Structure formats: C-alpha cells, structure tokens
Amino acid sequence: MTIEIKEIKKLNPLQLSQCIEISNRLFGKGYHSRKYFLKEEIVTIVAIKNNKIIGFFIGKKEIKNVVIDCIAIKRRWQKKSIGTKLMTFYFRKFLNSKDKVVAYAWKIKNKMPAGKINYKFGLKPVKNMGKIWKEKCNVSFKCRSYNNTCICECVKFSN
Ligand SMILES: CC(C)(COP(=O)(O)OP(=O)(O)OC[C@H]1O[C@@H](n2cnc3c(N)ncnc32)[C@H](O)[C@@H]1OP(=O)(O)O)[C@@H](O)C(=O)NCCC(=O)NCCS
Numbered sequence: 428m429t430i431e432i433k434e435i436k437k438l439n440p441l442q443l444s445q446c447i448e449i450s451n452r453l454f455g456k457g458y459h460s461r462k463y464f465l466k467e468e469i470v471t472i473v474a475i476k477n478n479k480i481i482g483f484f485i486g487k488k489e490i491k492n493v494v495i496d497c498i499a500i501k502r503r504w505q506k507k508s509i510g511t512k513l514m515t516f517y518f519r520k521f522l523n524s525k526d527k528v529v530a531y532a533w534k535i536k537n538k539m540p541a542g543k544i545n546y547k548f549g550l551k552p553v554k555n556m557g558k559i560w561k562e563k564c565n566v567s568f569k570c571r572s573y574n575n576t577c578i579c580e581c582v583k584f585s586n
Contacts, residue, residue, distance in 0.1 A: 470484075
C-alpha cells in the first residue's frame with residue numbers, strides 16, 4: 428500500500444473536488460465550502476493513493492493556539508493509520524513542543540471518531556462545547572447525522 432503524505436500549498440481544481448467529495452460524504456453536503464479549502468492561513472496535508480486524495484488534514488496557527496480544524500479519511504481507508512500519518516506529518520513539520528494545540532472532536536451517540544487519534548497525540552478532552560452545529564445543521568449543509576434534530580456535540584481537546 429503506497430500512500431503518499433504531503434503538504435499542498437494550494438489545491439488545484441481536481442484536488443479541491445476530491446476533498447469536497449470526501450467532506451460531503453463524511454460530514455454532509457455543503458459542510459465545507461470551496462472557500463474553506465482555499466483560505467491562505469490554513470495548512471493542508473493530504474494522503475494520496477493512485478493520484479487521488481483519500482484523506483485530508485487542515486490545521487492552522489492562531490495567535491495563541493495551533494488548531495487542528497479537520498481531519499477526514501475516505502470511509503474505506505479509515506482505521507489503516509492514514510489519519511495518524513497525517514497528524515504525525517503536521518506535528519513533525521509544523522509544531523514544536525511548546526505549542527498549545529487545540530482540536531475539536533465530533534461526538535455522536537456517545538462516540539467520538541477522532542477521540543482516540545487525539546489521545547494518541549497527547550490531546551485530552553477539556554470541554555464539551557455542546558451542540559455548536561445546531562443552527563447550521565441541515566440548514567446551511569445537509570447533515571448526514573440529522574435525525575429530526577441536530578444530534579451531534581463538539582468536544583474540545585487540548586494538550
Ligand atoms: C477519525 C479519523 C480521521 C481517523 O483516521 P483513521 O485513518 O481512521 O485513523 P487511524 O487508522 O490512524 O487510527 C487512529 C486511532 O483511532 C481509532 N479510530 C479510527 N477511527 C475510529 C472511529 N471511527 N471510532 C473510534 N476509533 C477510531 C483507531 O482504532 C486508532 O486507534 P489505535 O491506534 O489504538 O488502533 C477517520 O476515521 C475519519 O475520517 N472519520 C470520519 C470523519 C471524522 O470524524 N473526522 C474527525 C472530525 S472531528
């Protein structure tokens with residue numbers, strides 16, 4: 428399994444479509460806009476297999492914190508260490524030991540898909556932010572998890 432992990436400064440149109448498709452399938456159509464992936468302040472790291480993006484990681488440096496904004500791996504490639512590889516790349520290349528790192532994990536039906544990967548990188552839950560997507564859920568994007576109401580919570584992790 429040869430999977431390339433690399434940073435892309437600016438996604439080309441094809442790469443952008445591939446990231447949007449992954450996001451649409453995992454989070455819901457419209458959750459991430461094209462603009463989101465083209466913001467200048469973000470770091471984009473991707474996993475590539477056969478010239479196709481199968482996972483992406485978006486991080487950014489803010490004044491006080493480093494924020495892990497989103498990590499998403501195509502469903503059939505999940506649990507194959509690709510998320511770990513993307514995080515490792517980011518931590519090695521962009522962070523130093525003093526950085527305060529913050530990540531926001533999605534909690535659904537008491538499960539947090541990103542919980543374990545956050546723990547692996549020294550991040551622990553510090554605050555349940557509650558239903559932060561409530562206003563937008565199934566309004567500005569078609570949520571995959573909407574069930575008559577917004578059912579997802581957000582948990583803030585930090586080191
Ligand atoms: C969460 C996600 C990014 C992890 O990436 P991945 O490539 O599957 O992760 P890895 O294979 O590197 O596994 C890292 C650890 O997380 C665990 N893990 C992966 N997916 C998990 C899930 N859905 N639920 C619980 N644990 C999970 C793995 O078992 C592994 O633990 P281990 O090292 O003790 O074996 C990926 O599953 C994904 O894209 N999920 C859907 C989108 C999502 O929830 N993104 C996070 C937004 S907050």
